[in-house]
Every structure is written in C-alpha cells, then in structure tokens.
Amino acid sequence: MAVPAIDTTLAPHTEVPAKPRKTYLNADYSVSSWLLTVDHKRIAVLYLISIIIFFALGGMFAAGVRLELLTPKGDLLQADTYNKFFTMHGIIMVFFFLVPSIPATLGNFLVPMMIGARDLAFPRVNLLSWYIYILGGAFTLAAVIGGGVDTGWTFYTPYSSTYSTSNVMPAAIGIFITGFSSILTGLNFIVTIHRMRAPGLTWFRLPLFIWAHYATSLIFVLGTPVIAITIFLVGLERALHIGIFDPALGGDPVLFQHLFWFYSHPAVYIMILPGMGVVSEIITCFARKPIFGYSFIALSSVAIAVLGFIVWGHHLFTSSESVYAALIFSVLSFVVAIPSAVKVFNWVATLYRGAISFEAPMLYALGFIGLFTIGGLTGLFLAAVGFDLHVHDTYFVVAHFHYIMVGGAVLAFLGGLHFWWPKMFGRMYPEAAAKAAAVIVFIGFNLTFFPQFILGYLGMPRRYHAYPDEFQVLNVLSTAGASILAVGYLMPFCYLLWSLKYGAVASSNPWQASGLEWLTPSPPPTENFAETPIVTQDPYHYGTDDDAEAVHVA
Amino acid sequence: MSLEQTTPYVAHHFDDADQQHDASSLGMWVFLVNEVMFFGGLFTAYVVYRTAYPEAFHAGSHELNITLGFFNTIVLLTSSLTMALSVHAAQVSRRAMLVINLILTMFLGAVFLGVKAYEYTHKWHEHLIPGPNFVFDGPDPVHAQLFFSLYFAMTGLHALHMIVGEVLLGILVLRSLQGMFNKYYYTPVEMSGLYWHFVDLVWIFLFPLLYLLGRH
Numbered sequence: 122m123a124v125p126a127i128d129t130t131l132a133p134h135t136e137v138p139a140k141p142r143k144t145y146l147n148a149d150y151s152v153s154s155w156l157l158t159v160d161h162k163r164i165a166v167l168y169l170i171s172i173i174i175f176f177a178l179g180g181m182f183a184a185g186v187r188l189e190l191l192t193p194k195g196d197l198l199q200a201d202t203y204n205k206f207f208t209m210h211g212i213i214m215v216f217f218f219l220v221p222s223i224p225a226t227l228g229n230f231l232v233p234m235m236i237g238a239r240d241l242a243f244p245r246v247n248l249l250s251w252y253i254y255i256l257g258g259a260f261t262l263a264a265v266i267g268g269g270v271d272t273g274w275t276f277y278t279p280y281s282s283t284y285s286t287s288n289v290m291p292a293a294i295g296i297f298i299t300g301f302s303s304i305l306t307g308l309n310f311i312v313t314i315h316r317m318r319a320p321g322l323t324w325f326r327l328p329l330f331i332w333a334h335y336a337t338s339l340i341f342v343l344g345t346p347v348i349a350i351t352i353f354l355v356g357l358e359r360a361l362h363i364g365i366f367d368p369a370l371g372g373d374p375v376l377f378q379h380l381f382w383f384y385s386h387p388a389v390y391i392m393i394l395p396g397m398g399v400v401s402e403i404i405t406c407f408a409r410k411p412i413f414g415y416s417f418i419a420l421s422s423v424a425i426a427v428l429g430f431i432v433w434g435h436h437l438f439t440s441s442e443s444v445y446a447a448l449i450f451s452v453l454s455f456v457v458a459i460p461s462a463v464k465v466f467n468w469v470a471t472l473y474r475g476a477i478s479f480e481a482p483m484l485y486a487l488g489f490i491g492l493f494t495i496g497g498l499t500g501l502f503l504a505a506v507g508f509d510l511h512v513h514d515t516y517f518v519v520a521h522f523h524y525i526m527v528g529g530a531v532l533a534f535l536g537g538l539h540f541w542w543p544k545m546f547g548r549m550y551p552e553a554a555a556k557a558a559a560v561i562v563f564i565g566f567n568l569t570f571f572p573q574f575i576l577g578y579l580g581m582p583r584r585y586h587a588y589p590d591e592f593q594v595l596n597v598l599s600t601a602g603a604s605i606l607a608v609g610y611l612m613p614f615c616y617l618l619w620s621l622k623y624g625a626v627a628s629s630n631p632w633q634a635s636g637l638e639w640l641t642p643s644p645p646p647t648e649n650f651a652e653t654p655i656v657t658q659d660p661y662h663y664g665t666d667d668d669a670e671a672v673h674v675a
Numbered sequence: 676m677s678l679e680q681t682t683p684y685v686a687h688h689f690d691d692a693d694q695q696h697d698a699s700s701l702g703m704w705v706f707l708v709n710e711v712m713f714f715g716g717l718f719t720a721y722v723v724y725r726t727a728y729p730e731a732f733h734a735g736s737h738e739l740n741i742t743l744g745f746f747n748t749i750v751l752l753t754s755s756l757t758m759a760l761s762v763h764a765a766q767v768s769r770r771a772m773l774v775i776n777l778i779l780t781m782f783l784g785a786v787f788l789g790v791k792a793y794e795y796t797h798k799w800h801e802h803l804i805p806g807p808n809f810v811f812d813g814p815d816p817v818h819a820q821l822f823f824s825l826y827f828a829m830t831g832l833h834a835l836h837m838i839v840g841e842v843l844l845g846i847l848v849l850r851s852l853q854g855m856f857n858k859y860y861y862t863p864v865e866m867s868g869l870y871w872h873f874v875d876l877v878w879i880f881l882f883p884l885l886y887l888l889g890r891h
Contacts (some may be wrong), residue, residue: 370821
C-alpha cells in the first residue's frame with residue numbers, strides 16, 4: 122500500500138518542537154509579506170478577513186431594518202433613513218459578501234490544492250483582484266459615510282440615474298470596480314482548472330467543488346461585464362446626461378432592468394453554485410459513501426450556469442413585458458430548476474444507507490439541503506406568472522431569496538469554513554460549540570424568514586418602514602429570529618478566532634476525507650505539495666478498501 | 676543550452692515555458708470573451724433602439740463624417756498589420772524590426788485617436804453632444820439625441836480601450852529595447868497583439884453600425 126510520502130515525513134507529530142515546520146502562515150511575519158503576497162492561500166486569508174468585515178457591516182444594516190419593523194409605525198428610522206438601510210444592506214451583502222464569499226476565500230485556497238497545483242495560473246492577477254475588491258469597497262464605504270444610498274441594491278432607473286440625491290455615484294463606482302475583482306478571479310480559476318491539473322487528474326476525476334467553481338467562473342466572466350457596462354451607463358447618465366435609460370433623453374428605463382437582471386439573475390447562481398460544491402464535498406465525506414451520480418452533479422453545475430443566463434425576464438413580469446415573453450421566461454425558469462433538483466436528489470441518494478455522522482460541517486450541509494429546497498421550490502412559485510403578479514415586491518420574494526442566499530449560500534460558507542478550517546489554519550475548532558452554533562443558526566434563520574413568506578402572501582410589500590397593525594406578530598417573530606441568528610453568527614466568529622491559538626492541533630486529514638488537499642500537512646507549506654501528486658483513481662473513495670490508495674505521491 | 680536558461684521568465688508554479696504560454700494564451704482569450712460581453716451591453720442597447728426608432732437613427736447617422744470614419748478604419752486595419760508584424764519579429768528574435776513595428780502601431784493608434792478627437796470637437800461645435808445644449812433639426816430630435824448618446828458611449832469606450840492599448844505598446848517598446856523578447860519568450864507581445872486586434876475588431880463593427888447603416 123502506497124502511503125503518501127509527505128504524510129509520514131512532514132506530519133506535525135513527527136516534528137521537533139523547537140523548529141516548527143515551514144507553512145504558508147509562518148513563512149514570513151512581516152506586513153509586506155502579507156500585503157504583497159502572491160500565495161493563493163494568503164490571498165484567501167486576506168479575502169476572508171475582508172469579507173467578514175463587510176458581512177458584519179451588512180449585518181448591522183439588517184439589524185437596523187429588523188429593529189424598525191418591530192413596530193407598525195415608522196418610529197425608529199425615518200422613511201429616507203430606512204431606504205438607505207435596506208439599500209446598504211443589499212449592496213454590501215450581495216456585492217461585497219455573497220458574490221466573493223466562497224470563491225474568493227475557500228475557492229482561492231482550495232482550487233490549486235484540489236488539482237495538485239502550486240498556485241493559481243496568475244498569482245499577481247489574484248493579488249490584484251483583492252486590491253480591486255478593497256478599492257471598490259472603499260468607494261462603497263465612502264458612499265455609506267457620506268450619507269448612504271437610497272435606490273435599493275437594484276439601482277432601478279430613472280430614480281437612480283436622475284432623481285435620487287443620495288450617494289449613487291460612489292456606490293456605483295464601487296460596484297463597477299469590484300466587478301473586475303470577480304472577473305479576474307473567474308478568469309484565474311478557468312485557466313487554472315484547464316491548464317494546471319496534476320498528472321492523471323482528468324475532468325471527470327475532478328472534485329465536485331472544482332466543477333462548481335468552474336461553472337461559477339463562467340458566470341463571473343460572461344455576466345459581470347454586463348453589470349459593469351450597465352452601471353457605467355448609469356454613471357454616465359448621472360454625470361454627463363447621456364440618456365440611454367432616461368425617457369426625457371429618449372431612453373428606456375426598462376432596458377436597464379433587462380441589462381441589470383441579465384447579470385443579477387446569474388449572480389444568484391454565482392452565490393449558490395460554490396455552496397453546492399461545498400455541500401457535495403461535505404455530504405459524501407460524512408456519509409462515508411462515494412457521491413451518488415457524480416457526473417450528473419458535475420454537469421448540472423454547468424447546466425445551471427448556462428440556463429441561468431436565459432431566465433432574467435422573470436424579474437420583469439410586471440415591467441411591461443409582453444405576455445409571450447413572460448410565458449417563455451416562465452417556462453425557462455422552470456427548466457433551470459431541473460439541474461438544481463438533480464443535485465438535491467443525488468445528495469439525498471448519497472445519504473441513503475450511508476454511515477452518517479453529524480459533525481458541525483455536516484449539520485450545515487444538511488441544513489443547506491432543506492433550506493435550499495424550500496428556497497428553490499418557492500422560486501418555482503415566483504416563476505409562475507399568475508402567482509408572481511400577486512406576490513411581486515412583497516415579503517414573499519424577500520423570504521424566497523433569503524432562503525437561497527442565507528439558508529443556502531451562508532450555511533454552505535459556514536459549513537465549508539468549518540470543514541476546511543483545520544486545513545487552512547492547522548487547528549481544530551471546538552466541536553460542541555460548533556454544533557450548537559449550527560443548530561442556533563438553523564433555528565434563528567427559519568424564525569426570521571419563514572414568517573416573511575406568510576407576510577408576503579398576506580400582502581405586506583417590501584421596502585416600507587411602516588405597516589398595518591395586523592402584520593405585527595409575524596414581524597416580531599421575524600425580528601426575534603434575527604437576534605437568534607445574530608448569536609449563531611457571533612459564536613463561530615468567537616470560537617474560530619479562539620481556536621487559532623488554543624484549538625487542538627489538526628492532523629493533515631482530520632476527517633479522513635478524500636481529495637488532494639488532505640494529502641499535504643495542515644497548514645500547507647507555501648508550495649502546497651512537496652512533490653506534484655499523481656492521480657490514479659476517481660474521487661470520493663469513502664467506505665472502500667483502497668480509500669488511502671486513491672491518490673499517491675509520485 | 677537548455678530551454679530554461681534561455682527563458683528566465685518561467686514562474687515557479689509552472690512546469691515549463693509551454694505550460695506558461697498556454698495559460699497566458701487561454702487567459703487572454705477568456706479576458707477577450709469578457710470584453711465582448713462588456714461591449715455587448717452597449718451593442719444590445721444600440722440594436723433595441725435602432726429597431727425602435729429607425730428614422731431618428733438614420734438622421735443621426737447622416738451627421739457623421741463618413742470620410743473620416745473610413746480613413747480611421749484604414750488606419751486601424753494597417754495598425755493591425757504592423758502589430759502582427761511585431762509579433763512575428765519577436766518570434767524570430769529580430770529586435771530592430773520588433774521595435775519599429777511597435778512604434779508604427781503606436782503611431783497609427785495615435786492618428787486614429789487624433790481623428791476621433793477632431794470628430795468630437797466638430798460635434799461639439801454643431802451642438803450634437805447630448806444634454807441641455809443639444810440641437811437637432813431633424814424629424815425626431817429626442818431619439819436622435821439617443822443616437823448620439825450611443826455614439827459617444829460606444830466610440831468613447833472604444834477610444835478608452837485604444838488608450839490602454841497605447842500604454843501597453845509603450846511598455847512593450849521599453850521592454851523590447853531592453854532585449855526582453857526573443858524566440859523563446861514573446862508571450863507579452865503576442866497577448867498585447869490579441870488585445871490590439873480585438874480593439875480593432877470592435878471598430879470594424881462600430882463603423883458600419885454608426886456611420887454606414889441606413890445611408891443608402
């Protein structure tokens with residue numbers, strides 16, 4: 122039996138304590154070694170710190186929104202302030218947390234390791250993407266500090282281009298700039314996955330995490346430039362009175378909606394596809410069973426990326442879209458649900474008769490499957506034109522997309538962070554606290570957002586700071602849930618930081634997981650692998666005799 | 676002499692110069708796909724509005740100087756030739772020919788931008804810049820203004836790409852003078868060439884759409 126050489130020679134327990142093994146973390150301690158690093162692992166850590174700061178900021182705006190909605194009267198926040206709060210919550214969470222969340226952190230860290238490469242294809246471009254992200258974030262923060270934006274994260278014209286007196290320009294510039302960090306990340310992933318795979322690692326031996334990131338990267342490259350040009354035109358319209366969208370200058374505001382959603386609907390898949398990749402890895406590991414229907418899960422990611430580009434019209438059912446266009450977009454939106462359902466059924470089939478254990482990452486992954494299913498099915502409700510006209514712009518829509526973005530994407534992010542935390546930082550997190558946090562997040566999430574389905578169905582519109590008295594009970598429930606959710610978010614923040622110093626030292630493969638990233642020590646050395654691994658078998662050898670022989674180091 | 680000794684530019688994470696060149700090449704093509712989508716938003720707007728307001732677009736198009744547009748098309752196509760010759764010169768390690776062709780390309784790009792600036796100034800004097808001072812005595816002035824909004828957005832964005840290209844070429848000239856490129860390593864010249872050809876190609880679509888369509 123071929124034992125991976127690096128495992129036996131470099132595992133932490135064999136080290137002499139006086140001279141710690143060189144890892145990417147202790148290679149150099151200077152500030153410049155971090156800020157000028159071209160190591161994909163360090164850039165992932167830089168991204169991780171940045172997106173958590175933005176997540177906290179976006180969360181604070183959400184807290185303001187939920188506190189205002191405790192009472193029917195608009196008493197805590199003025200209407201204008203409330204508009205700015207939900208706008209800043211949306212902008213920060215979508216563009217500065219959800220879109221880069223998994224790809225820029227876990228993806229950056231793991232894509233080269235999972236394919237046995239020493240780095241991404243373009244390490245300096247990778248660092249550039251982080252600086253672009255920070256520059257875009259700085260513009261958006263300037264918009265917040267200067268008094269906020271009140272257009273909603275959707276920037277609908279002509280309000281955004283002509284009438285709003287808030288800080289639309291800095292926020293738009295911020296989003297325009299940040300888009301390029303997504304594009305560069307996607308470009309880097311595509312080239313890396315095509316050109317840098319280890320010997321023997323064919324396309325259908327790739328981990329599903331890689332497939333998901335490949336599909337995500339396609340959307341990054343094909344979709345993001347469209348939002349960039351759209352936001353660019355809004356900026357031109359505000360600054361130079363060039364009238365592409367302004368009716369007074371001959372333009373059409375509905376064209377903005379088309380261009381905006383041409384990106385922003387696929388952007389939903391940017392947020393969920395990497396999460397699906399994470400969940401595929403976790404489910405098969407903790408069910409100790411090879412993934413069921415590997416090629417279906419792999420190709421359904423690509424199918425989602427492609428079909429996701431032709432459903433944007435379902436956001437315009439009430440925006441002067443013709444009946445025939447609405448019919449076609451409705452049908453296509455139903456079609457895009459098929460590859461998502463393929464994934465869910467395959468995960469469930471993987472669980473069937475598996476030797477399931479409920480570690481914290483698995484709890485998040487199981488939560489993901491349930492919540493994503495609810496979010497996806499309510500998405501089908503909204504794809505049906507008749508029902509959509511009834512609940513358009515109500516809390517039903519808000520609840521639906523939070524089931525995807527929080528119940529799906531955030532849970533997957535947390536699950537993935539726990540799963541690969543030992544690999545990234547060489548420490549185990551406290552398991553009991555992590556399980557408790559996963560359960561608290563699940564309960565808090567459902568208490569926050571399930572009442573919003575009912576509110577929306579009863580007709581409560583989104584984006585108002587006041588509402589009729591009869592909606593109060595459900596709103597109080599939702600705010601109570603949000604405070605529980607906040608506790609669930611703060612717990613991992615505290616114990617993960619704690620674990621960096623006090624957590625048990627992690628072995629190279631604490632979950633006995635398959636995959637190249639587990640063959641190298643935790644945390645990995647700067648060059649990832651002592652020698653380029655050679656892959657001889659398909660992925661996911663759980664529960665089979667040759668589990669350890671799946672991959673051997675040449 | 677082994678390949679590694681002649682190509683000191685293979686980064687540590689690549690196995691060899693071939694893999695590095697392949698990666699750069701694919702990366703550039705992916706970037707150009709992204710550029711196509713970037714311009715695609717504007718082209719979509721053009722198609723939508725042209726279909727909706729054909730008369731206004733015809734009238735607007737008549738205000739453009741077809742001679743200058745044609746001259747610029749020839750200039751830009753010639754610059755694509757000199758760019759292609761630069762790549763070839765780098766591939767056969769002929770430094771003088773490389774530098775001369777790069778400078779020629781830069782010069783032709785500058786001529787194009789100069790003519791474009793002259794056209795813009797002319798439009799300014801004729802009050803054809805969209806905004807409060809826009810004056811148009813054709814059939815549908817509101818949508819003729821839309822035509823000029825698109826004209827300036829599309830050609831402006833194209834000119835911005837030209838300026839980026841000029842900067843890239845300037846860097847290539849300096850690097851070539853330092854003798855960085857030879858038959859073992861010419862990736863930056865080739866990649867900048869791809870970019871330059873792409874920017875040319877955008878103009879090849881812009882010229883007929885804005886200047887020619889509907890004039891006859």
